[in-house]
Amino acid sequence: MAKSPKISASHEPGGLIVHISGLLPSLSPAEQRVARLVVADPADAARRTITDLATAAETSEATVIRFCRSVGMDGYPQLRIRLAAEAARRVEPPDARVVGGDIPPGADLAQIIATIAFNDARAVEETAEQLDPAVCEQVVEAIVGAGRIDVYGAGASGFVASDFQQKLHRIGRTAFYFPDVHTALTSAALLGRGDVAVGISHTGTTSDVIEVLEQARARGATTVALTNFPRSPITEVADFVLTTAARETTYRSGAMASRLAQLTVVDCLFVGVAARNRARARKALEATAAAVQTHRVGSGRRRG
Amino acid sequence: MAKSPKISASHEPGGLIVHISGLLPSLSPAEQRVARLVVADPADAARRTITDLATAAETSEATVIRFCRSVGMDGYPQLRIRLAAEAARRVEPPDARVVGGDIPPGADLAQIIATIAFNDARAVEETAEQLDPAVCEQVVEAIVGAGRIDVYGAGASGFVASDFQQKLHRIGRTAFYFPDVHTALTSAALLGRGDVAVGISHTGTTSDVIEVLEQARARGATTVALTNFPRSPITEVADFVLTTAARETTYRSGAMASRLAQLTVVDCLFVGVAARNRARARKALEATAAAVQTHRVGSGRRRG
DNA sequence: GCCACGGATGAAACTTACTTTCACGAGCGG
DNA sequence: CCGCTCGTGAAAGTAAGTTTCATCCGTGGC
DSSP states (O other): OOSOOOOOOTTOSSOHHHHHHHHGGGSOHHHHHHHHHHHHOHHHHHHSOHHHHHHHTTSOHHHHHHHHHHTTOSSHHHHHHHHHHHHHHTOOOOOSSOOSSOOOTTOOHHHHHHHHHHHHHHHHHHHHHHOOHHHHHHHHHHHHHOSOEEEEEOTHHHHHHHHHHHHHHHTTOOEEEOSSHHHHHHHHHTOOTTOEEEEEOSSSOBHHHHHHHHHHHHTTOEEEEEESOTTSGGGGGOSEEEEOOOOOOOHHHHHHHHHHHHHHHHHHHHHHHHHHTHHHHHHHHHHHHHHTGGGBSSOSSOOO | OOSOOOOOOTTOSSOHHHHHHHTGGGSOHHHHHHHHHHHHOHHHHHHSOHHHHHHHTTSOHHHHHHHHHHTTOSSHHHHHHHHHHHHHHHHOOOOOSOOSSOOOTTOOHHHHHHHHHHHHHHHHHHHHHHOOHHHHHHHHHHHHHOSOEEEEEOTHHHHHHHHHHHHHHHTTOOEEEOSSHHHHHHHHHTOOTTOEEEEEOSSSOBHHHHHHHHHHHHTTOEEEEEESOTTSGGGGGOSEEEEOOOOOOOHHHHHHHHHHHHHHHHHHHHHHHHHHTHHHHHHHHHHHHHHTGGGBSOOSOOOO
């Protein structure tokens, strides 16, 4: 990477805040303080002067400017304006449900449900907003033309990887998923030019997955990373990077929001691939559906 | 008239532009030139610097400031921000995404993404809305008091079942998932009063899952069904029925929407259970998180 | 016609906000 | 332990925004 790690935010119609939260862990401590203020209350931040904001974040103006550059803005005034615009757009939720934050200790189940659903839905929506269709297109292209597709993921992301594998398989693409690192590495070693390796890691720091992608890349395969953090280590071994937009969350439902976001991305890719050859994909899907038909009861209309 | 004819615009949530055009005729010629530029393209005006705007209106900065005061702003920066916000709000509804229905054959990837995300998010939201907190509460209760929890699911629902099992396990509940019918049946036969069996089936017609639930029920276990169809066969063997709200869909992303909805429900149950004993759950989660820490790289901040 | 008078206007002085530069200090790898 | 890099804020520098003030014009009285 050249010099200034400026991550483009220009093709981001709706998601400045999302974009910033994604970048948050890659920022320096002082910049993170600024970022947190901004994310917490964009409208308020837009009203502040740079000196004001710097003081509030207990840092200097210089750091605020650096923060602006880090998130892809030219300077503070631009950030202000973008924030104001962003804030105006999202004044909507007047709901009582707890947004973004923690679930309060005394919450009843109805409240928990509302909060989880809201955050889950948001993660899905925001992920879609910040997904770059051009990159998706290239990934779809690669998958369509691939001799073989390997999908990797550890832990929770493993479910997603496995899901993706199954989906691709159902429409007749040759895809594999390995729950075990060693097997995965072995498989990666057998990949070659034209093949595709997809690595899924929410944090982007899962060494197992990174290793496997690295191996795949060394063999000439096209590598794709799916992570929540656009500057995490996994992005360094990937030809294409797709990001989800689950907010940094605490333990409760954060993991789930991120999972849903990942699944959404995977589904988009899947549909993109399937759309390339509708007839064949539909036929394959019908065949696989028919295969499990005998395991269904009451095949007709559902009774009361 | 006293001095500056400042007209308050602070109690004007939606209509800055309207407000300005309203008092346009009362402005001086030079100010009117400014006003017309602003009204014609608020977003563009917000991007300009005061000198820029003054030049464009063929006047001086001083006049622009006067204009700001005339329309009730404190100064130029405030106007800029208000304009940016205003502009953002009125560009909003460009909703080209296809709602609910099929993805048209000629759709480009951006459209596909928007459609999938929208439907996914909807499924999650609507599921939460129709979920009965009372039933959830009872299910949570049962799980909290259970000696053992068995989770069943076939095919795509198997992922969800497996996910649920893993979640429960991580907070120290004894939970099992069996991908194979025979093993599942065997396990169900060993359940007893106080144990819980959860069956997941989107259609509610998967005979394997129904069979297993039936077996579990016969042994005295509490049975829970998670399905999209409140009157499907599976509900007949369940003590508690939880439903998702994915619309009846064709092959494309319907499966995914239903999956996300299922995961959301599962997550709600999980959080509900975890909330019953915060301290213990948190401790267990921290322990499991720490266990995989060595498999992460760049434990600190991510670099570019 | 000439002279106040007042409002509108822009040039320039001024202030504040923003940006850049630079030196210091902490942490890391050799 | 040394040198390196990186994050940081102080301070210098630049640009943006604001105020002041002189000018210009039209108006209406003398």
